[in-house]
Amino acid sequence: MTHTHCPYVFDCLHDRNFSHCTFCDFIDSSYGGKERATAMSLYSFFLFVGSTIGPIITIYLLKVTGYGWTFIILSMFLGTGISITFLIAKKVFQRAG
DSSP states (O other), rough: OOOOOOOOOOTTTOOOTTSBBHHHHHHHHHGGGHHHHHHHHHHHHHHHHHHHHHHHHHHHHHTTTTTHHHHHHHHHHHHHHHHHHHHHHHHHHHHOO
């Protein structure tokens, strides 16, 4: 059961009276807002840099440390990135309401 202004199929984050959609407010405010073009440009830039440098770092680590340590080091990079993502999402939720 969704209300009319919500374009999303699921309603798990809607409040009980369906007059206000928390998820819609989060999406509208978190993806750049008025600075959406700048946010998307920065996202694209960092995506490009990561996809360029990632294989270089992996090959270097494989040559220097071997498979086991390469896996551990790359797992730490991944864990750090996920942690930062959750911290940013928490701040966005706090700012949104």
